Amino acid sequence: MNSDLFKKINQEIINCKKCSRLSKYINEVSKNKVKRFQNENYWGKPLTGFGDLKAEVLIIGLAPAAHGGNRTGRMFTGDSSGDWLAKVLYENDFANQPTSKTTKDNFTLKNTYITAAVRCAPPQNKPLKQEFENCFPYLEQEFKLLSNVKIIICLGRIAYDTCCKLLEIKGEKFSHGKIIKQKKYQIICSYHPSRQNTNTGRLTWKQWNSVFLIAKKILIS
Numbered sequence: 246m247n248s249d250l251f252k253k254i255n256q257e258i259i260n261c262k263k264c265s266r267l268s269k270y271i272n273e274v275s276k277n278k279v280k281r282f283q284n285e286n287y288w289g290k291p292l293t294g295f296g297d298l299k300a301e302v303l304i305i306g307l308a309p310a311a312h313g314g315n316r317t318g319r320m321f322t323g324d325s326s327g328d329w330l331a332k333v334l335y336e337n338d339f340a341n342q343p344t345s346k347t348t349k350d351n352f353t354l355k356n357t358y359i360t361a362a363v364r365c366a367p368p369q370n371k372p373l374k375q376e377f378e379n380c381f382p383y384l385e386q387e388f389k390l391l392s393n394v395k396i397i398i399c400l401g402r403i404a405y406d407t408c409c410k411l412l413e414i415k416g417e418k419f420s421h422g423k424i425i426k427q428k429k430y431q432i433i434c435s436y437h438p439s440r441q442n443t444n445t446g447r448l449t450w451k452q453w454n455s456v457f458l459i460a461k462k463i464l465i466s
């Protein structure tokens with residue numbers, strides 16, 4: 246059963262300590278909490294992917310945020326990137342509600358699975374090359390099990406590079422809204438909805454929404 250295999254991989258991910266720098270960092274962040282989350286218990290472990298195991302849409306992010314996913318225990322949950330992602334997924338019928346704040350909020354993905362290139366929050370959101378390599382086998386294993394995936398949305402150039410490695414795509418440069426066809430997949434590139442991009446206008450709501458409109462269009466075509 247796929248769900249048993251997912252459980253097995255997920256357990257392996259949660260217990261993983263392959264990257265000593267990151268294991269140390271997420272543990273420290275969980276102890277030295279920021280003021281606004283002083284009263285919360287941080288997750289402080291690697292994060293698994295989550296969503297519909299029969300999903301046709303796979304979203305690949307970079308890595309959890311120190312006080313977002315690393316705090317709440319779910320990717321894109323409890324930070325501003327998660328706010329943007331939950332809202333756009335809801336507005337395009339890929340989620341049941343427009344917010345993703347905690348693991349107890351009943352946020353459910355429809356026909357969508359969310360994962361990341363790296364599962365532990367890195368300092369300054371910058372994993373090292375070796376850390377990407379250490380974490381890559383988890384993505385490979387997840388991807389094999391997600392056999393219905395047709396569309397892959399890559400959030401940011403680094404997520405796209407990881408997807409290129411996964412699907413052996415060569416010579417296709419990243420640009421927002423670009424669609425690449427490879428094997429049975431359509432890969433859509435998007436800027437990451439980080440504050441750095443959304444607060445500066447590098448990624449507008451219209452540009453962001455357009456990525457999910459493309460995915461919807463491909464699904465019904």
Ligand code: SF4
Nearest residue numbers: 261263264291365380
């Ligand atoms: S980033 Fe991935 S490989 Fe490294 S410790 Fe975390 S889960 Fe393990």
